[in-house]
Amino acid sequence: MKGIILKDLYDNFCILKNAASYVFAIIFLGLIGFLVHTKYHYVLFLGIIAPILGGAAVESSTEQDEAANFNKLQITFPVTKTEIVIAKYILGLGFVGASNLLALVYSLVQVYGYHVVTPPEALRITGFGISISLIFLSVIYVGYFLLGKRWGTIFFVFIAALTGGLYGAYSYLFGLETFLECSPFVIFGCIFAGIIILTLSCLASIKIYTRRYS
Amino acid sequence: MDYAIQVKNLTKSYKDFTLDNISLDLPCGTVMGLIGENGAGKSTFINSLLNIVNAQYDRGIILGYDLKTQEKLIKEDLAVIFSDSHYDLSFTPLFVGKMLSKIYKNWNEKKYLDYLKRFGLPEKKRLKKFSTGMRVKLEFAAALSHEPKLLILDEATSGLDPVVRDEILDILREFTEEEDHAVLISSHITSDLDKIADYIAYIHEGKLRFVKTYDELQNDYGILNCGQELFDSLNQEDIAAYKKEAYSYRVLIKNKLKFRKVFCDVSIENASIEDIMLFYIKGEKVR
Structure with missing residues (x-):
């Protein structure tokens, strides 16, 4: 599995166009995030933008694998199809971890530097962000395994736009305060739900991948 | 171990094609050429041996291991080169070695670097800057550096010029000098098989028409x-x-x-x- 993870990391960061897109995204988001200091943008950054970054690992590796038809060669390695899929999910979780780390740095600046939100509010939003990251990762990965690079990317963009739209609609209809004031139990429940959905997503992807190569 | 491959009644059915009850044994220390026209079932047979497609069979023993239950053990000792599946062209030979060292327990980095040197492949150049012949040579270097016992080539030499193909045949001859090594090679370039094959298996419309030694074919x-x-x-x-x-x-x-x-x-x-x-x-x- 280590070899597959290493390959996917290479696909993401050692290929110029893929690495450049990460650098560009981080610089762009960093500038926006650190120049705009409102609660609305804070929730948007932690609840949507960071989770979307977390789901990006699979996009580059799927593109590179399809271009070289690498999956066929990969199956001849001493790894099972299940291990190949799990390796991709482990890397995805690594990306979620990294994007949430980035979000944490952003949170510290917003809480203690600009006093946009209080520490309890920041913790709640971070919790929501983690659960959305897990759910987003789950949905996107099944999409890529099922649809491949081209339609998987369209699906990715659609889900990202849908998530943004739902956020906009929610904040318009119910207000941001409901996010910032909700009970910790609700947040833990969301994270737990995220873990369950991720597990189901991994099982579904294993099934899809195994069926594709059988 | 006397046989690298022992397959009995291997069948794979698709809507419009059936690979029908293939039975064959590949003895160790030999090269078997798999011949047949396009769509005859050669690649389906190879993919079945590699579990890329799920086939039904009464018996599937590769390198002494059961194909159903010991797939990972088989694949540690197996190397495959396809014509239609490659390493990403953005990789460098050095990265291919690093990746494979994390995949194969028996990976021999020194042997790999020696092969790169022998084939004249620059370690740090991306594969997209390689010629077709150089890419195939890299695949051979990668395939042979984890001490495999069975080498499977699926049209791996198609598209290569005669000089490179001749070099590849030399590598295969060298590989089969070891008694416990074997090669299964599917190729349209039958003149290559004339030079190297000990056995010829002929598949036509999904059925195995014959498996004969090369000498038998020449004599018969x-x-x-x-x-x-x-x-x-x-x-x-x-x-x-x-x-x-x-x-x-x-x-x-x-x-x-x-x-x-x-x-x-x-x-x-x-x-x-x-x-x-x-x-x-x-x-x-x-x-």
Whole structure:
């Protein structure tokens, strides 16, 4: 599995166009995030933008694998199809971890530097962000395994736009305060739900991948 | 271990094609050439051996391990080169080595670097800047550096010039010098198989028509050019297939030595693997 993870990391960061897109995204988001200091943008950054970054690992590796038809060669390695899929999910979780780390740095600046939100509010939003990251990762990965690079990317963009739209609609209809004031139990429940959905997503992807190569 | 591959009644069905009850054994220390026209089922057979597709079989033993339950053990000792599946062109040979060192327990980095040097492959250049021949050589370097016992090549040399193909054949000869090594090679370039194969397995329309040693093929098969009168006097059992030409017949004889005893004054050409394949595919059968 280590070899597959290493390959996917290479696909993401050692290929110029893929690495450049990460650098560009981080610089762009960093500038926006650190120049705009409102609660609305804070929730948007932690609840949507960071989770979307977390789901990006699979996009580059799927593109590179399809271009070289690498999956066929990969199956001849001493790894099972299940291990190949799990390796991709482990890397995805690594990306979620990294994007949430980035979000944490952003949170510290917003809480203690600009006093946009209080520490309890920041913790709640971070919790929501983690659960959305897990759910987003789950949905996107099944999409890529099922649809491949081209339609998987369209699906990715659609889900990202849908998530943004739902956020906009929610904040318009119910207000941001409901996010910032909700009970910790609700947040833990969301994270737990995220873990369950991720597990189901991994099982579904294993099934899809195994069926594709059988 | 006497056999690298032992397969009995391997079947894979698709909507419009069935690979039908293939049984064959590949002894260690030998090279088996798999021949057949496009769509005959050669790649399906290879993919079945690799579990890229799920086939049904009564027995599937590779390198002494059971194909159903010991797939990972088999794949530690197996190397495969395809014509349609490669390493990403953005990789460098050095990265391919690093990746494979995390995948194979027996990875031998020194051997890999030696192969790169021997084949004249720059370690840090991306594969997209390599010629087709260099890419195939890299795949051989990668395939041979985890000490595999079985090498499977699926049209791996197609698209290469004769010089590179000759170098590849040298590598294969070197590989099979070890008694416990074996090669299964599917190729359209039957002249390569003439140079290297110990066994020939011929698949036609999903069915295994024969598995014979190369020497058997050379001794058994021959091509006779004859007129109508001689053709009519031939024993039907000796005719594998024939082609009717404007004023004569070209006949693939399948019992050449026996035939020569009866028709000692008739000249018979040796049949190459390509001749045999073409007669079976395009020739007419005696009813």
